[in-house]
Amino acid sequence: MSGEIEIKVCGLTxxxxxxxxxxxxxxxxxxxxxxxxxxxxxxxxxxxxxxxxPKGSRIWVTVEPSLASAKEALRRGYDFVQIHFDPKGxxxxxxxxxxxxxxxxxxAPRLADPLDFSEEWIGLADLFLIDGFSPDRVGGxxxxxxxxxxxxxxxxxxxxxxxxxxGIAPGNVEEVIRESGAERIDVNSGVESAPGVKDVGKLEExxxxxxx
Numbered sequence: 001m002s003g004e005i006e007i008k009v010c011g012l013t014x015x016x017x018x019x020x021x022x023x024x025x026x027x028x029x030x031x032x033x034x035x036x037x038x039x040x041x042x043x044x045x046x047x048x049x050x051x052x053x054p055k056g057s058r059i060w061v062t063v064e065p066s067l068a069s070a071k072e073a074l075r076r077g078y079d080f081v082q083i084h085f086d087p088k089g090x091x092x093x094x095x096x097x098x099x100x101x102x103x104x105x106x107x108a109p110r111l112a113d114p115l116d117f118s119e120e121w122i123g124l125a126d127l128f129l130i131d132g133f134s135p136d137r138v139g140g141x142x143x144x145x146x147x148x149x150x151x152x153x154x155x156x157x158x159x160x161x162x163x164x165x166x167g168i169a170p171g172n173v174e175e176v177i178r179e180s181g182a183e184r185i186d187v188n189s190g191v192e193s194a195p196g197v198k199d200v201g202k203l204e205e206x207x208x209x210x211x212x
Contacts, residue, residue, distance in 0.1 A: 005177060005210050006184040008163065009191065009203070010061060011039035017198040018052035024207045029053040030082065030186075033062040033073065038195040039188075050077055059106065064091040067099040074104055082106040082129060087118065097124040108165075114149040122160060129186060132166025143167055147179025154181065170205040177210070185210070 009021040010030030021029050031049055032039040041049065050058055060073040061082040070081045081100065085091045087109050097105050107121060108129040121128070130150055132143025144167040154162050164182040169190030176185065189195070191202040 005182070006163075007207065007210060008059065008184070008186045009198070010059075010165075010186055010188040011037075011192075011196060012049050012053075012198070013039055013041050013045075013196040014198075015048050015052055018049045020198065020200060020203060022052060022054065024203060025211075026057070026207075027184075028057045028059055028080075030059040030061045030188075031078075033060050033065075033069075034084075047076075055079065064089070065096075067096060070096060070100050074100060080104055080106050080126065082108060084108040084110065084131070086110045087116075093121060093124050102126060106163075114145060114153045117153055117157075119157075122157065127161040127163055127184075129163045129165055131186075144172075144176075145180070147176060147181075150180040150182060168206075170202055170209060173206055173209055 006027040008028035008030060009026045011032055012018050012021065012029050018029055031041060031046060034040055056079055058078045059080045059082050060078040063084045065083065073081050081104060083093065083096060083105065085093060093107050102124055103126050105125040106127045106129055107125040108131055109121065111117060112133045114130045130145055130153065132145050145164055150164050163184035163186050164176065164180050165186035167190060168176050168185055168187045176182065187206060191199055191206055193199040
């Protein structure tokens, strides 16, 4: 890929936040569909936020969903389902990809080391999101990923699309991109003033740094 770094802003919980990330030019916006998360929204609010995001950019973020709930999210207007899962558990990403189509799936395996990535997942997703690891949380950890390991992972699978996430903020985004070589970044807690509350100034600063 050449040109600008692609930016996904995850954990959108308000119409105002969705409007801002669209104005700033984010390639993707994520809405959390996992009830235990402090950024979870559903019902009317979810529909309102979703409607602010352009077609092609709408991502439903959750953890090990049922096939029915993943299909329902796509029916509601999402373009992709971003699935966080524990590779050591019983969840089958292959079953999900078969049910909804790999072109609609982003997989986010819970990995202590990005290089633990399994070759078995190749062909099951449009994109793989590599998030920071926490022993007691699945996704949204705010932990940094090793840039060197991410870079090596991309070199192992040059035909696949990868996105780096975890603890990315205005103060470190340039370092993250430089060390990892990432062409896509996912930001969440690093551009918030509180869980689920996106900070206008932090978002604007991060986009300024990435786009310059």
